[in-house]
Amino acid sequence: MSLHSLEEDQEYINLQTELVRLQQHIKQTNQRVIILFEGRDTAGKGGAIMRFIRFLNPRLYKVVALSKPTEKELGQWYFQRYIEHLPGPGEMVLFDRSWYNRAVVEPVMGFCTKKQYSLFNKQVVQLENMLVNDGIHLFKFWFSIDAEEQKRRLEDRVYNPLKQWKLSSVDVEAQSKWEEFTKYKETMFKKTGTVKSPWIVIKGNDRDVARKEVIRYVVNRFEYDKKGETKERLTLDESIVTEVFDAHSLQECLSK
Template identity: 55%
Template sequence: MGSLTTKDFEALSDAASFKSVLKSKLEPKKYAAILEGVHYETELLKLQAELVDLQQWVAKHKKRVCVVFEGRDAAGKGGAIRRFTEHLNPRSMRVVALTKPTEVERGQWYFRRYIKELPEPGELVFFDRSWYNRAVVEPVMGFCNDEQYKKYMVQVPEFEHMLSEDGVIIIKFWFSISKDEQLRRFNSRLANPLKQWKFSPVDKEGQKRWDLYTSYKEQMFSKTHTSFSPWIIIKTNNKKEARLESIRYVLSKFEYDRKGESNTTILPDPNVVQRYHRMINQID
């Protein structure tokens, strides 16, 4: 395998010749990785164009759309949200990522701080973690007591039912990754000075308490998966695949103007995007 030179690029006339030169000069794995990257970027741009059309439709018809991103630490929630919002109009879109509650908020009804962040008519709101903190993270890490947890689990379906009845459209994603993949991503963060801020003591405990997380996660699914607010599982260790397929799912749920004009599939891959149901084999 040789290296690419200026002459190689000067001789190119179209995409086919470019691929041919790359294939002759690069190792098969590297060549495949480049093609995969190009395909991902091309698909992402097309889907982001569809999201712009969706946002205009939401604004025009005064819809209230709430997209919840949940999952274990390093599951890819933040990266997916960035791809969702990259080209959207910030005037009718928000990302909500709340910090830990204040002393005053801890004395209030649990859902109150989230109610204030719900979408206005014509707005899309993306929750980077949500009221479901109390379903998994808080009980696992000891941030709430058993009574608070039980009361919360009873109230969640009622809370979401009221939102649904009032016209709020809720899409709930759970980004699912394996334990080995989570550890690999943690190590990658620690090795990157630009990403070290993402790693916290809570993340470290996530690996130690993996099975406890799993137990609370399953309880959350079984008690809060409803017909009006179902859980959608994004089941893959591939970040790029997770981003594309979650965008496709959101697009598939609405009949907006110019839908499908980007000439890419809007329907998500059923091997990656699944409504919750009890499974014996799970990657997380």
Template identity: 50%
Template sequence: MKKQNISEFSTTEELHNFLLENQDNNIFYKNVLEKFEYETELLKLQSQLVNLQNWISTQGKKVAVIFEGRDASGKGGTIRRFRQHLNPRTMRVVALNKPTDVEINQWYFNRYIKELPNAGEIVFFDRSWYNRAVVEPVMGFCTDQQYEQFMVQVAEFEHMLYESGTYIIKLWFSVSKEEQQRRFESRLNNPLKRWKYSPVDAKGQELWDEFSYYINQMFTRTHNSFSPWIVVNANNKNSARLESIRYLLSLFNYDGKMDSDIDLMVDPNIIQRYYRMVKEINY
């Protein structure tokens, strides 16, 4: 008797085999198969993240992972997958609000220094000091002098962190203009996600070229050997999530890594180290 409902399958392996046999006959089965394979791979990678976190904790490492990108590029959703099964005692997510009156008059990096990882800790930055490299100059939130001062200081700031033993991993989530617009419309049409649409988002499409200019300036002037920019093709959210986790895992020789049967070679179509092109592209 042919099964019609997912609940009728006794094991995930039985469901997987059934979906493989029927994926060409029904788009529903194909979508369910893709979802199943994604969730299965994600769980394997997340189990390795737990091993990585344990190693960071026992070895006293300091790891900061920076998530940057255009609005609606999938940073927040990716961070949720990173943190989902991690121990909150040695992991933090930093997503700062706009600076206070006191912070406005401090050295720009002050508010971020206090959020840096302690020994044995991993910190995920949902946007970072690189606000001043892209969003602030485009939106007029900083002066030209403040922007130039930041661009001069940031490489030295990160080099001092590097010399002090802090790993700085910089991920840029890249989406096309068309995909960004589609995600904006999806947010506006979903009452549960409408809060994500901000005044800055509203300018994302209108000021696309201005953002592109400052993004390329940021890459050119802040990409270096000790804290390179890694560009994540985020038009497909699931692929971006899996490959960015895979990339982080590939950087460290943590306990249990070599015993894992999961492939930690990143997809070069999704994860690319920034390099300067003769003709710059829109990231």
């Protein structure tokens, strides 16, 4: 669905109305919000961010999509270049991929050592606990698609001149390394999904449904003036959204 047709979707407009009201509440109460958009290549992270921010005040949010690290950054503490982008009072920061590159993409593609991967897993939960304990609202979304849908979207990138810029070396190997990506993804869920900062797994084969559920999840987690006045459903669709924060919820997620 295009941006234009989305604006003709009353459900989307209602959810955006809720989100705009939430953004004003975040500004007025000096709250800080971090939203991570993660998933396999072509899972719809960038599109979900575009739809999320469609009607928001650009002065109050920032989208962060970092390129590969420079030589200087490679010599820094791994999290340092991400911490530079943390939100100030009243702000939202949306990461199009995040520090979780080191949990899945980097080990699969050989971009980090086993030692670096192990150190990341030891530090990331501590870091996120510090962020949450300091009052930051942290959302970690993982967009889940199946292999056939990824194949279809990758082919679209190859032949669609408007999308060819999205192709990367990781894209080229995405299908051949599907099982390896799956193994590291499940390990990431197990090691880093916690009660304080669970993974929110979104079934992403239907892009439009997934994008609306992300907005719904975020507004559901706050109380703000005029919440629910649109009469739109703000409760979660458990057939689309699964929270992963322990072994039981992980098994539930994998069984869907």
